[in-house]
Amino acid sequence: MEIVTSVGASHSSGADEQGDVSVKLVDITACRILVVDDEMLIRELIKAQLSSAGFSAIDVAEDGLDGVKKISDTKPDLVILDIQMPGMNGIDVLKKVRADPDFDDMPIIVETGHDDKAFRNEVLRAGATDIISKPIDFKLLRLRVRTHLEHRLLVLSLKTYQQRVEQELQAARSMQLQLLPRERDILAIKEKYGVKIDWHYQASSELSGDCWGIHPITDTKFGVFIVDFTGHGVGAAVNTFRLHTVMNDLQPDIESPARYLEKLNDQLIDLIPRGQFATINYSIIDVEQNMLTYASAGHTSPIIESSSMNEVFLGKPDGLPIGIKKSVKFEDHAVALDPGGFLFLYSDALIETPDEEAISLEDDGLLKLVCKTLSQSNEKRPLEVLLNDFYARSPVLPSDDVTAIWVQR
Numbered sequence: 265m266e267i268v269t270s271v272g273a274s275h276s277s278g279a280d281e282q283g284d285v286s287v288k289l290v291d292i293t294a295c296r297i298l299v300v301d302d303e304m305l306i307r308e309l310i311k312a313q314l315s316s317a318g319f320s321a322i323d324v325a326e327d328g329l330d331g332v333k334k335i336s337d338t339k340p341d342l343v344i345l346d347i348q349m350p351g352m353n354g355i356d357v358l359k360k361v362r363a364d365p366d367f368d369d370m371p372i373i374v375e376t377g378h379d380d381k382a383f384r385n386e387v388l389r390a391g392a393t394d395i396i397s398k399p400i401d402f403k404l405l406r407l408r409v410r411t412h413l414e415h416r417l418l419v420l421s422l423k424t425y426q427q428r429v430e431q432e433l434q435a436a437r438s439m440q441l442q443l444l445p446r447e448r449d450i451l452a453i454k455e456k457y458g459v460k461i462d463w464h465y466q467a468s469s470e471l472s473g474d475c476w477g478i479h480p481i482t483d484t485k486f487g488v489f490i491v492d493f494t495g496h497g498v499g500a501a502v503n504t505f506r507l508h509t510v511m512n513d514l515q516p517d518i519e520s521p522a523r524y525l526e527k528l529n530d531q532l533i534d535l536i537p538r539g540q541f542a543t544i545n546y547s548i549i550d551v552e553q554n555m556l557t558y559a560s561a562g563h564t565s566p567i568i569e570s571s572s573m574n575e576v577f578l579g580k581p582d583g584l585p586i587g588i589k590k591s592v593k594f595e596d597h598a599v600a601l602d603p604g605g606f607l608f609l610y611s612d613a614l615i616e617t618p619d620e621e622a623i624s625l626e627d628d629g630l631l632k633l634v635c636k637t638l639s640q641s642n643e644k645r646p647l648e649v650l651l652n653d654f655y656a657r658s659p660v661l662p663s664d665d666v667t668a669i670w671v672q673r
Contacts, residue, residue, distance in 0.1 A: 292413045293318040295341040300324075300331030300357065301375070302349040306400075310344060313402040314409065328352030332360050335367065342413055344405075347376040347387065355390045362391035369419065371412035375400060433470040433498075440471060440501050443508050445478050453478055457486055457551045460672035462647040467665050473500025473542075474611050474665040475507070481516050484552035488671060490563065490609040493542040496665070506535045507542065521546040521559035522594035529561070529586035541587035545609055549601060549671065556601035559594045561586045564612050565627050567634050571602040571673075576635055578627055606646075607671045608634060613664035619657045646670060 297319055301307045307324045314322055323338060325331035328349050335343060343361075347354035354374060361367050374387050377398040384395055394408055450461050463476065473493035480486050491507060493500045510531050517524040525546055532542075545566055547558035558566060558579065566579035583594045601607065615625050625633065637650040647670040655661075 291318075292410065292417060294321055295319070295413050295417070296321045296323070296338060297342050297344065297409065298323050298325060298331065298334055298338065298340040299344045300328065300334075300349075300354075301344075301346040302327050303346070306346070306375075309402070310400070310405070313406060317406045317410075319409070328354065328357045331357055335361055335370075336364075339366070340370070341416060342409060343370065343372045344409070345372055345374050345392075347374055347378070355387060358387070358390035358392060369416070371416055373405075373408055373412065436498070436501060437467070437470050440475075440504060443475055443477075443504060445476070450478065453480065453486055456480065457484075457549070459549070459551070460670075462645050462670045462672075464647060464651055464666065464668045466662075466667075468613075468661075468663055469496050471497050471501035472665045473504065474667040475504045476609070476667055476669055477511070478669075479516070481518055481548065485518065485548055485550045487516050487521075487546065487548050488607070488609070488669060489544060489546040490611065490667060490669060491542050491544045492563065492611050492665070492667070494540050499537075499540070503536050503540060503542065507532060510535070516548075518548075519557075520596050521548055521557055522596045525559050525561050525583070525586065525594045526592065529592050530590050533587050533590055536587050541585040543585045543612075547607060547609070549607065549673075551673070554600060554602045554673075556599045556607060557596055558599075558607075559583065559596050561592075561594060564610055564615060567608040567610075567631060568599055568601070569605045569638075570600050571604040572600045576631070576638065578631055601673055603673045605673045607669075608647075609669045609671075611665055611667040613662040613666045614654060614668065616664065617654075617658050617662040620659050625654075625657075646672075 297314060299307050299310045299322065301310070311322050311324060323334060323340070325334045329352050331343070331345065332352070345354050345357060358372065361372070371393040372391065373394045373396055374392040375396050375398055376387065378384065379397070387395060393412060396405055396408060444465060453459070454461055461478065465474065465476070467474070473495055474491065476488070476490045478486065478488045491504070493503045510528060514524070514527060514531065525544060542561070543563040544561040545558060545563040547556060547566070549556050556568065560581050561583045562585035563581060565581040567576065568579055569576045579599070580597055584592050586592070615627055615630050618624050633653060634650060637646050637653065640649060647668060651668065
């Protein structure tokens, strides 16, 4: 039987998405089988035995050279191969066929009268999938043929399914990347408000639960936000699309990021599955008043440099994540942000990824790393230097999505 797997997704309001997996069984007797043997009697006996078992696509080859040619031309699903043949013997056929990557997983059952263990090991090393002894036990041969074909078809079906999933994930990843700010939009913000913006986005898998955005609010104010949904993969990515849809329709609050998060929470909570939520920092920078106002829904502490205060410090990470309950209240925090100061927003991977000694940076460690970056005399962008140090401290890539935004006045 051939196993063909198809997967679909179903969703009901207020319930988690679940995969619907269906398995279809298909008769394997139409699989192409090639019998390679120089003895006509053996060829016909094998063919007759397989035909009696229901197999209908059986071809034969009279020697090794003929077998190699027919394997190349017809691409059988399984080969039954004799070892002792004039001209090109079975071991030479195995080596020739296995040298072609198109046939690296095609099952080849070798028939031989040799009982020598070393010889059988040589046959297996040459590429045989299985060995059956002469005189042939035809009941055993039929069983082996069916077993290897079922296994082959299952593997081919899984490979086809995997390729389809990879293609769909790649398409979804491309769509998700389109949610991020385009370079021309970032350039427009830079020019309009006279700021510098640098950013980094690295998904831990094909799809991410992180996203960020930036947009004009008034002639003197613009907003920047960073979001981190729980989980990874498809579920978290779908939530970023839901969030993006809501934010597109929700006008920013000119004065209060906190009120904006309250409205966002009340609209999003009905769209995401129960038990899933997101942390968000939403900030408004007023370049005329030299003021940063931000509100946090449980996101990481922003790192801020205030030129007037001559200090680099951690902001407040207060607030409940959105998507947990309705009518949550958030708090605005105002900080002077004169020209020369900066706002650094980041996902929790930067403070939770362990180094070689399994020690995470945490808030204070990241703050020290930022201060170290600022003290270095380097023409590179601060965020680039910071991230180089961050990635260098860990022997493995972070297991979580990494997003970072650096806004310089």
